Amino acid sequence: MIGIQGSGFGFRSRLRAILALLGVVWLAAGALASAIEPYPFESEVQRKRFQALAEELRCTVCQNQSLADSDAPLASDLRDEVFRMLSDGRSDMEIRSFMVERYGNYVLYRPPVVGHTLLLWGGPLVLLLVGLVAAVFVIRKRRKAL
Amino acid sequence: MIRMLIPLAVFLALVGLLIAGLQTAENRKLVQSPLIGKPLPGFSLPGLHDPDTMTGRDDLIGEPFILNVWGSWCWACRAEHPFIERLGREAPIELIGFNWKDERSDALRWLEQFGDAWDRHLVDYEGKVAIDLGVYGAPETFLVDHEGVIRHKHIGPVDANVFQDLMRRAMALNSEAGS
Numbered sequence: 001m002i003g004i005q006g007s008g009f010g011f012r013s014r015l016r017a018i019l020a021l022l023g024v025v026w027l028a029a030g031a032l033a034s035a036i037e038p039y040p041f042e043s044e045v046q047r048k049r050f051q052a053l054a055e056e057l058r059c060t061v062c063q064n065q066s067l068a069d070s071d072a073p074l075a076s077d078l079r080d081e082v083f084r085m086l087s088d089g090r091s092d093m094e095i096r097s098f099m100v101e102r103y104g105n106y107v108l109y110r111p112p113v114v115g116h117t118l119l120l121w122g123g124p125l126v127l128l129l130v131g132l133v134a135a136v137f138v139i140r141k142r143r144k145a146l
Numbered sequence: 147m148i149r150m151l152i153p154l155a156v157f158l159a160l161v162g163l164l165i166a167g168l169q170t171a172e173n174r175k176l177v178q179s180p181l182i183g184k185p186l187p188g189f190s191l192p193g194l195h196d197p198d199t200m201t202g203r204d205d206l207i208g209e210p211f212i213l214n215v216w217g218s219w220c221w222a223c224r225a226e227h228p229f230i231e232r233l234g235r236e237a238p239i240e241l242i243g244f245n246w247k248d249e250r251s252d253a254l255r256w257l258e259q260f261g262d263a264w265d266r267h268l269v270d271y272e273g274k275v276a277i278d279l280g281v282y283g284a285p286e287t288f289l290v291d292h293e294g295v296i297r298h299k300h301i302g303p304v305d306a307n308v309f310q311d312l313m314r315r316a317m318a319l320n321s322e323a324g325s
Contacts, residue, residue: 032301036212061282061283073247073273074195074276074282074283077272077273077274077276077277078277081274081277092255100180100182101181102180102277102278102279102280103179103180103280103282104178104179104180104280106178
């Protein structure tokens with residue numbers, strides 16, 4: 001009886017310790033995230049727009065990172081520029097085309113649907129169709145065999 | 147028989163894609179500038195040796211020139227420096243340095259140490275004009291014609307082959323300007 005009670009208490013305190021630890025980790029992660037972007041945002045909406053833009057614009061120096069991830073000096077310059085344009089009241093479209101005019105479609109993690117990106121956007125759909133057709137064939141054949 | 151060849155064909159197609167991908171991997175790292183064929187963006191920048199003199203886009207138009215982006219912090223700029231010196235001596239058009247995100251004292255010391263082959267330098271300390279130029283790493287070398295249109299951009303250090311190519315292009319721009 002005592003033993004069971006003791007272990008029950010132990011489980012609870014362990015759970016509490018784990019929760020406390022998670023809390024610390026969460027706070028630390030929050031502090032890290034805000035340390036990267038110390039911009040004086042006017043509103044929560046503006047902060048979210050900034051975050052979204054920085055995540056979908058590619059850092060051209062460190063090519064597999066977004067502007068939001070990168071510590072490169074150029075990425076920080078470009079983030080400043082994005083923030084400046086947001087503060088000027090420019091739209092997301094305008095900010096994206098500002099970057100494309102200078103660095104090409106390459107800076108977009110979601111490239112527009114144009115001639116040479118058709119394979120990129122349509123490829124998965126084509127593969128799905130091929131797979132479906134193959135599946136139909138195989139199923140029909142097995143039915144016949146039965 | 148044909149049935150057995152289908153997986154083989156798919157496999158060979160994948161191998162083909164892989165080889166094509168590997169061969170273009172080097173080129174894919176280079177961001178093609180959308181600014182080629184477009185006019186040089188407007189700017190006003192101080193000189194490096196003469197920080198009180200501002201140079202604007204309109205001051206440069208009229209003659210073709212080479213614009214070489216460098217910084218004393220840029221390791222590859224040191225590697226290309228012998229070829230930049232040759233460009234400065236041998237190219238028929240002006241060679242302008244674009245000192246990017248650099249401390250003035252560091253830049254001047256670098257030039258003293260390695261040699262100043264450029265006809266003059268513009269300083270972009272903040273890096274704002276560099277963004278307008280689509281600069282994403284040093285060194286980069288632009289060729290601008292006498293009408294102020296960006297005609298060519300080389301990304302990365304200039305080596306013997308690139309030097310020949312730039313010389314050829316510079317001569318072409320020079321004769322275009324003269325005619």
